Structures are given as C-alpha cells and as structure tokens.
Amino acid sequence: MLTPGQYAQLWNGMLATVQILAGAFALGIFLSLVVGVGRLSDRRWVRGISFGFVEFARGISSIILLFIMVIAIPILLGDMIPWLRGRSVAVLGALALGVNMGGYGAEIIRGSILAIPKGQTEASIALNLNPTQRLRYVVLPQALRIILPPMGNLTIEILKGTALVSVVGGFDLMRATQNQIASMLARGAIGVTVLFVNVLVIYFILAQGVNALFRLAERALDRRFQQRPASKGVRIDATVGAETDG
Amino acid sequence: MADDTPHTQQAVDEPSQEGGDAPAQPAFDLEVEQSHKWYRRPDVLVPVTLVVLGLSLLAIVPAPSGRFSSQFSPGREVSFGWDYFFHLLPQMLRGLYTTARATVLGFLIAATLGMVMAMLRRSQNRVVSLPTAFLIEFIRSTPILVQMFFAQVLVRSVDWLSLNPIVILFLVLGIHYATYASEAYRAGINSVPKGQWEAAVALNLDPVTKWTRIIIPQAIPNVLPTLGNYLVAAFKDAPIGDAVLSTAGVLFFANTIRAEDFRPVEPYLLIGVGFLLVSLPAAWLVRRLEAHIAYERG
Amino acid sequence: MRTNVAEPDRNDVSDKGAASVRFRAVDKAFGALTVLEDLHLDVEPGERVVVIGPSGSGKTTILRVTMTLEHIDAGTIQIGGEQLYHEPTSAGTLKPASEKHIRKVRSNIGMVFQHFNLFPHMSAIENVMLAPIKVHGVSRDEAQHNGMELLAKVGLAEHANHTPGQLSGGQKQRVAIARALATSPSVMLFDEVTSALDPELVGDVLNVLRDIAEEGRTTMMLVTHEMGFAREIADRVLMFDKGRVVESGPPSQVLDNPQQERTRSFLGAVAEH
Numbered sequence: 151m152l153t154p155g156q157y158a159q160l161w162n163g164m165l166a167t168v169q170i171l172a173g174a175f176a177l178g179i180f181l182s183l184v185v186g187v188g189r190l191s192d193r194r195w196v197r198g199i200s201f202g203f204v205e206f207a208r209g210i211s212s213i214i215l216l217f218i219m220v221i222a223i224p225i226l227l228g229d230m231i232p233w234l235r236g237r238s239v240a241v242l243g244a245l246a247l248g249v250n251m252g253g254y255g256a257e258i259i260r261g262s263i264l265a266i267p268k269g270q271t272e273a274s275i276a277l278n279l280n281p282t283q284r285l286r287y288v289v290l291p292q293a294l295r296i297i298l299p300p301m302g303n304l305t306i307e308i309l310k311g312t313a314l315v316s317v318v319g320g321f322d323l324m325r326a327t328q329n330q331i332a333s334m335l336a337r338g339a340i341g342v343t344v345l346f347v348n349v350l351v352i353y354f355i356l357a358q359g360v361n362a363l364f365r366l367a368e369r370a371l372d373r374r375f376q377q378r379p380a381s382k383g384v385r386i387d388a389t390v391g392a393e394t395d396g
Numbered sequence: 397m398a399d400d401t402p403h404t405q406q407a408v409d410e411p412s413q414e415g416g417d418a419p420a421q422p423a424f425d426l427e428v429e430q431s432h433k434w435y436r437r438p439d440v441l442v443p444v445t446l447v448v449l450g451l452s453l454l455a456i457v458p459a460p461s462g463r464f465s466s467q468f469s470p471g472r473e474v475s476f477g478w479d480y481f482f483h484l485l486p487q488m489l490r491g492l493y494t495t496a497r498a499t500v501l502g503f504l505i506a507a508t509l510g511m512v513m514a515m516l517r518r519s520q521n522r523v524v525s526l527p528t529a530f531l532i533e534f535i536r537s538t539p540i541l542v543q544m545f546f547a548q549v550l551v552r553s554v555d556w557l558s559l560n561p562i563v564i565l566f567l568v569l570g571i572h573y574a575t576y577a578s579e580a581y582r583a584g585i586n587s588v589p590k591g592q593w594e595a596a597v598a599l600n601l602d603p604v605t606k607w608t609r610i611i612i613p614q615a616i617p618n619v620l621p622t623l624g625n626y627l628v629a630a631f632k633d634a635p636i637g638d639a640v641l642s643t644a645g646v647l648f649f650a651n652t653i654r655a656e657d658f659r660p661v662e663p664y665l666l667i668g669v670g671f672l673l674v675s676l677p678a679a680w681l682v683r684r685l686e687a688h689i690a691y692e693r694g
Numbered sequence: 695m696r697t698n699v700a701e702p703d704r705n706d707v708s709d710k711g712a713a714s715v716r717f718r719a720v721d722k723a724f725g726a727l728t729v730l731e732d733l734h735l736d737v738e739p740g741e742r743v744v745v746i747g748p749s750g751s752g753k754t755t756i757l758r759v760t761m762t763l764e765h766i767d768a769g770t771i772q773i774g775g776e777q778l779y780h781e782p783t784s785a786g787t788l789k790p791a792s793e794k795h796i797r798k799v800r801s802n803i804g805m806v807f808q809h810f811n812l813f814p815h816m817s818a819i820e821n822v823m824l825a826p827i828k829v830h831g832v833s834r835d836e837a838q839h840n841g842m843e844l845l846a847k848v849g850l851a852e853h854a855n856h857t858p859g860q861l862s863g864g865q866k867q868r869v870a871i872a873r874a875l876a877t878s879p880s881v882m883l884f885d886e887v888t889s890a891l892d893p894e895l896v897g898d899v900l901n902v903l904r905d906i907a908e909e910g911r912t913t914m915m916l917v918t919h920e921m922g923f924a925r926e927i928a929d930r931v932l933m934f935d936k937g938r939v940v941e942s943g944p945p946s947q948v949l950d951n952p953q954q955e956r957t958r959s960f961l962g963a964v965a966e967h
Contacts, residue, residue, distance in 0.1 A: 205676060208679070209679060210632070210672055210675070211635050213635050214664070214671055217664050218665065221654075221661075225661050226476060270811060272761075272763050273805075273811035273813070276803070276804065276805040277824065277825035277829065277874075277877070278800050278829045279825065283828050292815055310537070310541075313541040313542055314636065317541070317636075317639045328545075342553070343553060346542065346545060347546075349542055353539060353542060354534055354537055354538050357537035374815070375859065
C-alpha cells in the first residue's frame with residue numbers, strides 16, 4: 151500500500167494519461183476513417199497516399215515515432231508550421247500515438263467495409279444513393295459492428311503506448327511514478343516494487359475500463375439491430391398515415 | 397435434378413466442403429501417395445527456411461561492442477544535413493542489429509513460453525486455467541515500458557541476481573509476447589473444426605497421435621502468420637529497452653549521438669528510416685506467407 | 695454532417711408514368727465469357743416483359759446492366775428516351791456519361807433483388823424512407839406517410855418497425871418491393887424475386903407483383919422461373935440463351951407453342967423439375 155499523497159500523485163498522472171489517450175483516440179479514429187475509406191477509393195492517387203500512410207504508421211515503432219514527433223519534427227517543420235513550436239510533449243505525443251492508431255485503424259475500417267455483402271452496395275445503387283450516402287447510411291452503420299471489437303483492442307494498445315510519453319519528457323502516470331522512485335528508494339527496494347505493482351494495476355484497470363466501454367457499445371448496437379425501441383420508431387395507428395413521436 | 401435448375405450468374409452460396417475428407421479410393425494396384433503438405437511446397441519451404449536461418453544467425457552472433465560516437469562536427473546553421481545523416485549510418489546499423497537480436501532472442505522465449513501458457517490455459521483444472529487466464533490478460537493489458545521498469549527494480553532488489561540489461565530486455569519481451577503468442581496458439585487450436593476432434597476420438601487415436609498428426613498440423617497454418625505479426629510487433633517494442641534499460645540498440649544510438657552533438661533531427665530520422673527498412677519487408681513477408689497458406693487452405 | 699441531396703429530380707417521387715427501355719447493340723462480357731451479345735431489345739412504356747432462360751444465359755445481366763450494377767462494354771441503353779451510359783455532346787455525337795448523368799437517368803429505375811438486400815440495421819419503414827429522404831429530398835413526414843401507405847399496400851403496415859431480422863423471407867421481399875416503389879420509378883426490374891423464398895411464401899409476393907402490374911404505372915422487366923406466373927402477367931416472354939434472344943413473343947406462343955428447339959428443351963426441363 152502507498153500513502154494517500156502518493157496515490158494523489160498517481161491520480162494526477164492517471165488523469166494525464168487518460169487525456170493523452172483521449173487525444174490520440176480522437177485523432178486515431180479520424181485518421182482511420184479517412185485513410186480506411188481512402189484505401190478503397192476509385193482514385194489511384196488517393197489509394198496510393200492512403201497505402202503509404204498505413205505502411206508508415208504500422209511499420210514504424212511507436213517509441214521511435216514519438217521521439218521523431220516530439221524532438222525532430224518541431225525543429226524540422228517548425229518554420230513551415232509554427233503551430234508545432236512550443237507544443238507540449240503531451241500534445242505532440244498524442245499526435246504521434248494518433249498517427250500510429252490511424253494506421254492500424256484504417257486497416258480495420260477497410261476490412262470491415264469489404265466484409266459488408268456486395269448486395270448492400272448494389273441495393274443502395276439501385277436506390278440511387280451517391281457514394282458518400284452509401285457509405286454513411288448503408289455500409290458504415292453495418293461495418294461498425296465488425297469494427298468495434300478490434301478497435302477496442304487497438305485502443306488498449308494505444309493506452310499502453312501512452313506510457314512511452316514519459317520517456318520523451320511528458321507527464322503521465324508513468325512519469326508520476328518515476329517522480330516518486332527517488333524518495334522511495336530510501337525505504338528500500340520493496341517500496342518501489344509495491345509502487346510498480348500499484349501502477350501496473352492502475353493500467354490494468356484502465357484497460358478493463360476501455361474494454362467495458364467497447365463491450366457496452368457492442369451490446370447497444372446488437373440491441374439496435376434486433377429491435378428498435380418503440381419511441382424511435384413509427385407509431386402505427388389504425389389509420390395508415392403515421393407520425394413520429396419524440 | 398440440380399443441373400436444370402436455372403440460376404443467375406450471381407454465385408449462390410453453396411455449402412463449402414470442409415477439408416479433411418479422404419480423396420477417392422485409388423484402385424488396388426496404385427501406390428498410396430504422400431499427401432501434399434503445405435509446408436513441403438518449395439514456395440513456402442524455401443523462404444521460411446531462409447528466414448529461420450537468418451534469424452538463428454542473428455540470435456547467435458552478437459553485435460560488435462563499443463560506444464556510439466559520431467566524431468563529426470555538424471554545423472549549427474541548418475537543421476538537417478545529408479552528409480551527417482549518412483555519416484551516422486554504420487553506427488545506426490550496429491544499433492539496429494542489437495535491437496533485432498534482442499527481438500529474436502525474446503521471441504524464442506515468447507514462442508515457447510506461449511505454448512506453455514496456452515496449454516495451462518486449456519487445462520480442465522480451473523485452479524490452473526483461471527489464474528493463467530488472468531495473468532495473460534494482466535500482462536497483455538499493461539505497458540511493456542512499465543514492465544521493463546518493474547523488472548529492472550526487481551532485479552536490483554534481489555542481491556544474488558545480477559542480469560545484463562540485454563538479458564532483462566529479452567526476458568521482458570519474451571514474457572510480454574508470450575501472452576500474445578499463447579492467444580495465437582489458442583485461436584489456432586480452436587480453429588480446428590470440431591469434427592476433426594470427434595474423428596480423432598472415433599478413430600480411437602491416442603492423445604500424442606491426435607495432437608501431432610491431427611490438431612497441430614491443422615492449427616499451424618493459422619498460427620504462423622499471427623506469430624509473424626507478433627515478431628514484427630516485438631521488434632517495434634524492442635527500442636523501449638534502450639530508453640529504460642540502456643541497452644545499446646537503435647534508440648540508444650540516437651540518444652547518445654543527440655547528447656553528443658546536439659543535432660537531434662538526423663539521428664532520429666535515420667533510425668526511423670532504418671526501422672522501416674526492416675519492418676516493412678518483414679511485414680510483407682508475413683503477408684505473403686499468410687496468402688500462400690490461405691490459398692492452400694482454400 | 696450535412697447530407698448532400700442528389701441534384702436531379704428533387705422532390706420528385708410523384709408518378710412519372712411508365713418509360714420505355716431500348717437496348718441497341720449491347721455487348722457485355724465477363725473476361726472471356728460473353729453474357730450479352732449484340733442485344734437489341736425494345737420494351738415499351740408499361741409493357742411487362744418476362745425473361746426466361748437457363749442459368750448462365752445472361753438474363754440476369756440484362757437487368758443488372760440496366761441498373762448500372764454492371765457496365766456495358768458496347769452499345770447503348772435508353773431509358774424513357776434518355777441515354778443511360780452516354781451523354782450527347784454539343785457536336786451531336788455521344789460520349790461516355792458522367793456519374794452525375796448516370797445518376798439522373800438511374801433515378802427512374804427501381805430494382806428488386808433475389809436476396810432482398812434489405813438494410814439489416816434499419817426497420818422496414820426506414821428501409822422504405824431512406825431513398826425518398828436522402829436522394830429525392832422529400833420531407834420526413836411525407837416520406838413516412840408514403841412509406842406507410844406502401845407497406846400497407848404490400849400487407850405489412852403492422853411490421854413497419856420490425857428489422858429485417860424479424861421478418862420472414864416473403865415479408866422481407868415485400869418490404870424490398872415497397873422500398874423500390876417508394877421513389878415511383880418508371881421502370882421496375884425484378885431479378886428472380888421468388889427464387890430465394892420457401893414455396894409457401896411465394897404466393898404473397900406474386901400477389902404484390904400482380905397489383906403493380908394491374909396499376910400499370912411502371913414498365914416491368916422480370917426474370918423468373920415461375921412459368922405459370924409468367925404466362926399470367928407477361929405481355930411478352932423472351933427466351934434467352936448464350937447472350938442472345940432465342941425467341942420472343944406473347945406467352946401463348948413462347949410458352950405454349952415454342953418455335954425454337956432450344957426453348958422447347960428448356961421448358962421441358964423446367965416442367966420436369
């Protein structure tokens with residue numbers, strides 16, 4: 151067990167970790183969608199760029215990408231993109247992790263779109279939906295059910311990746327842990343061991359939390375597929391002309 | 397009756413025949429031929445053998461030792477110079493070699509330990525299977541970076557135990573990826589259709605024959621590409637050891653050079669490029685293997 | 695996210711009346727396999743044409759190229775006098791049509807599939823309302839009103855809130871027909887709409903088709919194996935084989951008194967079956 155003060159510090163670190171994860175997740179989902187759909191574009195150059203992005207983001211090690219993003223990129227591109235200068239390590243780190251997530255996520259999205267039966271696209275062509283509408287109203291809502299489980303696993307991988315931000319000087323749960331090591335060494339190595347067990351458990355709980363959220367989303371989606379709640383549907387009156395409620 | 401039933405050009409799903417059926421009986425005077433196994437095909441066998449040989453070599457031969465030092469005075473006026481970039485190349489390759497070697501050694505542990513974990517997880521005895529399942533989940537869902545710190549602290553706190561940082565690195569890599577490997581094995585074993593298990597019982601095969609002749613040969617094609625993917629993933633995590641344990645891999649190289657010359661752009665971009673030059677072909681090879689085996693499985 | 699509504703025929707799901715379909719020298723091949731060869735075919739407005747033929751004869755492809763699910767290799771197709779795959783240039787010649795042009799002409803066509811292809815994540819009424827709202831810019835209320843009328847017409851008003859997973863095959867197909875009718879197409883294509891159904895469910899679907907035929911607001915092209923139904927509903931029957939029309943005429947001729955040997959053997963095989 152640790153002292154309340156130590157737990158308070160770990161709590162702050164955990165909040166920082168969750169923030170980095172949230173930023174990386176938002177960017178990651180956005181990139182996944184754009185690049186995943188881009189991989190299936192009719193235009194060759196869009197496919198090419200998307201493929202290049204995916205290969206880069208999946209091929210590079212996240213810790214190396216993090217070093218490049220936090221240390222090299224602001225120097226290299228700071229003149230072109232002034233925004234990069236003076237960004238906090240947390241923001242740049244979330245950027246790197248988001249790119250990383252986008253590469254893997256794009257392949258998840260692409261695979262799920264390909265898994266939707268061809269008849270669905272054909273029916274939406276027969277209804278004269280345009281390509282964007284086909285994707286938005288017909289393909290992606292169905293693909294979502296296939297996307298969720300692997301996306302949940304990917305999010306946990308990114309959660310694990312957030313610990314790397316501490317190595318490039320950002321503040322997170324791992325940094326909050328390291329800040330305490332020096333003072334703890336006085337009490338012997340056992341204390342440090344206990345500290346690390348606590349930190350591992352916190353990461354484990356966070357991962358289970360992410361897992362639970364995705365499970366909930368899956369369940370909600372399954373229910374929607376099977377039956378719609380009456381409030382969202384059409385009220386069926388004796389007369390044919392129906393109206394919506396709510 | 398079916399031949400006259402008109403159909404559209406659209407393929408109507410027909411129940412696909414699952415593999416495993418014996419081919420038609422040959423006439424009596426025909427010799428029984430050895431069935432054609434996917435791993436005997438030269439287009440799979442040759443690259444797999446070459447890769448295994450290469451990896452073994454990597455595991456046996458250590459990198460030349462020595463400090464990283466640029467011995468180059470890059471100017472301060474530009475933020476990127478090609479001459480400096482290429483000057484650093486040989487040392488980067490040395491670091492990359494160390495990283496790759498730690499990966500391979502770590503993955504040897506992962507592949508073996510993973511099998512043990514998978515078996516314990518499958519145990520009928522819940523006292524064995526449940527804690528194993530929990531341990532796998534716990535290790536899988538916590539950062540390898542924290543695990544490395546933890547291992548380092550643990551090793552330091554035990555007086556009689558002194559381990560080389562590189563040994564800690566491949567132990568942690570090995571244990572971390574063993575949990576992934578165990579899930580791959582499990583999925584592979586579960587992918588063998590239930591009918592195959594039942595057939596093995598019906599033929600009254602003993603457990604050893606059942607596993608070595610029926611289950612494992614059918615599970616491997618599913619497991620191999622997944623393991624390959626995890627090998628590449630482990631390679632991407634190996635540089636974390638440089639940051640935590642100061643092992644002399646690519647990232648350690650870049651950090652050292654940066655501290656020496658205060659020119660961070662080139663070393664980090666260089667290791668990024670070096671990394672991609674290894675991981676992209678490796679991932680491509682895994683995909684090729686996957687495609688070949690998938691084709692074979694029909 | 696704002697939805698872009700299709701440019702053509704906004705707010706136009708009103709009755710446009712039946713339209714003609716004209717094939718001129720249409721070729722279509724899948725690799726080495728020729729499925730349509732120099733096809734010339736005129737379907738007059740309001741006409742009900744049934745296409746029969748053995749599997750692989752290309753009869754489904756006629757419908758699929760009309761719906762632009764497959765694109766033709768050569769020739770032209772006109773819907774209601776407008777080129778489907780081509781646009782007239784200022785010089786008076788034809789050039790390959792833009793996506794926009796194809797969508798404009800295609801909005802006059804509706805199609806019902808063998809395997810229904812209902813959207814599983816939407817209820818029956820949502821399936822029916824989707825195209826009127828998103829493609830034709832009809833208001834939600836109006837789309838819902840029309841949709842419920844259509845569902846009532848196919849006998850499924852009380853199933854409006856059910857998802858396809860909760861419906862039987864015959865019910866699914868009737869929802870699919872209502873969905874196709876929701877934009878009041880001038881040409882309706884029916885691709886073996888009863889072949890995926892259990893025999894006892896076929897009747898309900900055929901009844902709906904009869905109703906549509908009786909109303910006569912749309913041209914109908916049907917591929918079917920229900921010879922009895924074909925005899926009853928068709929103005930004209932086309933016997934199709936190896937990418938070509940072998941025989942064409944009123945059902946009394948093609949089905950009851952075929953002139954071609956190929957037609958006779960095909961009908962014989964179907965009857966045995």
